[in-house]
């Protein structure tokens with residue numbers, strides 16, 4: 001096996017959840033992120049293709065396991081079930097597969113994992129802390145060994161912020177949330193300093209979740225107002241990274257990665273079902289819009305926009321199972337009646353619209369024949385490509401994908417048939433179609449920013465060439481790269497290939 005770098009004495013992997021890659025470079029260039037600036041100048045960088053372009057919720061699971069989204073039973077926390085023709089809640093445990101740290105621990109390396117974006121199944125690590133800040137939608141807090149987390153809580157206290165909070169509506173609220181997130185980053189730093197200096201480790205995997213929470217809640221307005229709080233959280237994370245690099249020492253290979261990014265809020269997904277109705281994919285013939293959402297979908301959309309996530313979850317927990325499922329359905333799908341639809345919208349991350357064909361024999365309400373699929377997909381794609389922002393005339397669909405052709409695995413059949421990644425390069429508030437006219441659309445009201453498909457890798461350490469820009473890799477290549485840096489072959493399930501971080505090493509005779 002060709003080494004990707006000279007064997008590292010130690011490896012530090014930092015996962016910056018939902019870090020905005022363009023913003024990171026911009027702040028580093030402006031001199032505000034000295035650690036990132038050093039990594040960019042003295043290390044290698046790669047922008048990575050990401051499955052967040054189609055199915056953002058499973059992007060971290062894909063990065064940590066090197067497997068495509070069809071390997072996982074879950075593609076979204078509330079997802080379409082073709083057997084019942086209903087929605088079902090999918091748990092974090094359904095993002096199955098061994099993350100790279102399990103393979104490293106199995107090989108006898110001393111591995112420590114702190115608050116990774118996707119903890120995976122039962123750990124085989126020397127220490128693992130899962131969901132450090134707060135139990136929430138993602139999963140329960142916990143550690144291995146079990147006594148570790150209570151001991152850390154007693155010694156350091158717990159961060160005073162939730163994993164995700166709704167966007168504050170006032171400048172004062174923004175300042176308060178910004179301060180809480182910075183305090184959480186600083187507390188994370190103290191806990192990590194304690195762990196990394198008191199426990200022996202060969203590989204440390206360190207998660208940073210505050211940029212994700214900050215991006216959703218503090219993303220600046222279209223005109224750039226109110227950007228100060230978000231930038232300040234990036235500055236705090238940069239200081240944390242600087243301290244981690246110091247602790248790791250000069251012989252440590254450091255990788256900083258993100259499986260997806262953050263950008264302006266996206267409109268589109270919540271009105272996709274209405275667009276499909278206007279286009280004639282529902283029981284009614286195609287028609288022009290009167291510029292208003294239909295009453296039923298409008299009510300559900302207003303409810304979703306009004307009730308912040310935490311409140312919705314709290315209300316949901318208090319209800320019996322049947323009502324909870326009904327609420328989930330209305331929040332995520334708007335309307336229940338899919339009978340007679342040729343194609344309908346299914347829940348997915350707001351940043352990416354998802355469509356399921358009603359295929360006879362596969363979907364409970366299926367009415368179309370397999371031979372009709374190519375033509376129907378073509379018709380849907382053409383209709384979506386035609387959508388533009390009426391203000392600028394620019395297309396609002398960034399990319400289209402057919403997950404059944406793109407991804408292969410045991411759960412391919414459950415995936416949407418078509419995904420549309422909404423444009424995130426500029427803000428838009430309406431869509432225009434030559435077929436149905438202009439329709440105002442709205443992003444959900446509780447988020448200032450939303451996910452993007454921008455993923456990246458920064459590498460720094462012995463043998464890594466300074467200033468190298470590595471092209472053509474994807475998030476599936478990160479796990480094999482980490483394993484190769486430790487001299488290990490990837491497991492058979494891993495689909496990616498190691499990224500050559502040090503070309504000089506690859507060229508040297510074995």
Ligand SMILES: [Zn+2]
Pocket residue numbers: 018212216451
């Ligand atoms: Zn998010």
